[in-house]
Amino acid sequence: MSASEIHSVPKSQHPLVEAARAFRQSWAGVLGFILLVAIIFMAFAGPHIYGVDPFEIVWAPLTPPGDTETAPLGTDYLGRDILAGLLHGGAATLYVGLSAGLITITIGILVGAFAGFYGGAVDEMLMRVTEFFQVLPALLFAMVLVTLFTPSIFVVSAAIGVVSWPTTARLTRAEFLKIRNLEYVKAARSIGAKNQRIIWRVILPNALAPLIVSATLTIGVAILFEAGLSFLGLGDPNAFSWGLMIGSGREHILDAWWTVTLPGVMIFITVLGFSLVGDGLNDAFNPKLRER
């Protein structure tokens, strides 16, 4: 029997199908999913439906919402349309959130998997590195990285990834430590599976549930990070993001609440969506809660 045959299970009982069913029963997960679909639709279809350039000056500066039909949600300190900004800002924010999340998870899983699987000196060394990265205050470290290199979307995503992977690494390591001595891993080893195959094809798929939950939360955290960096003026100046809007409106907060409040609400809804989906997935993957 080959290793792949060991893993083949009848489709009707596939754990993902079961998890999807359980996910639908979690109100938090469903609400989060709806929020995210709405945000993604807004970010990608919005700019086509409402075709105003967010960088273009359309009306008098700091016009409150409802004063003019040209800019229904008001204008910022330069007279740029807030609604256009909200619609365009989503894509940049989501893009950085997703790519930074991806970098975080890739580094985290690589480090955690090797540490947990090989143990001993490899584990010791990798965990020392992880510990070191946890000592550095993440946002300050990301600020330094972005300042030393130019603040492009890529550098910002990479910096967020480089400072946030330790949590994923620790989680992956813990899962690998738990799984590596289970019978099915021993079985795979006994039929001659190589280490790399055991790591990526046998253990990782079984460790995936908590990692997917953590990945969802990681994207939310990455979006908060991007917002923080942009707020400090360290985002990509050519990418119109919600954080950038808050940063540029900060000086005018007491005269023009809408320039800061509205993009903040968008970030809040997006991160809330990701964390609710994370909660829902957590419940869905947890067999103890399925009976309810």
Place this chain on the structure above:
Amino acid sequence: MSILTVIARRLLHAFLLVLAVLILNFLLIHLAPGDPAEVIAGEMGGATEEMLQQIRETYGLDKPVITQLGIYLSQALQGDLGQSFFYNAPVVDLILGRIGPTILLVIAALTFAILIGTMLGVLSSHKPKGIMSGFVTLFSVVGYSAPIFWTGLMLVILFAWTFPIFPIANMYDITLEGGFFARVLDVLHHLVLPALTLGIVYIAQYSRLTRASMLEILGSDYIRTARAKGVGEVKIYGFHALRNAILPVVTIAGLQFGSIISGAVLVETVFSWPGLGTLAFDSILARDYPTVLGILFFSSLLVIVANLITDLVYRVVDPRIRTGG
């Protein structure tokens, strides 16, 4: 293992981490695009060719990299993190002048978070399906999802217009006349909003954590025994259960020191709080790299010290760990 051996080991460990942070700083200077001498001088410092030459000599930039690292480390360990050409002052002096307000802010926020967080957690554990419990769950999700600087700005709007009872910027009123106590009160008055903003995220987390551990503890045998003996509810919650429920909160709080400092950078910027965060913001705008790297070093040092203290305090508080050491 005696407590002294543990402390000695921990100190050595902490020292190695400090060394690692310094090596990272050194690498960052060299990995940044451009001439390291110009990185050290800072792009907007207006460094002349003579100054650059002087920097090259001080840091041995014409020597092999490993020698340069040696020079950098020995200078740093003697307390010399270089000169800020933007502020025209030694980096260490600049940072020492600003580190106090940051520590004050962080400790105030943590105290807020632990007190209010555990209180909410205990209240909601009393009726796990009640309104309070739902509120704690909702609050923790909401607190987690809002960007911290945005929460701060919302509080600024709220307290500038609707309830103008707290100052919304700076650390003290420079026009204030009065004695020492008046000044202390003034600083505390200015501290309320920044500490609350920084604390909100953690209030949310700690209330959820306390609720979970309280629920677990309230179901345990020794609480049932206490109830059987006729111990009152207040004493059970406040004394028997809370004492154990607070341990995980304290551990997490210690481990989160790094992320709290990150949050402090944003909160300080919102409220113009004169700490390391505003210094970092200003020196980044000025491309004053020695100061920026110095702040990264000092804030990591704060995290290392906080972790050390948490670890040792935990050993004293929880006897189970002492034997396992």
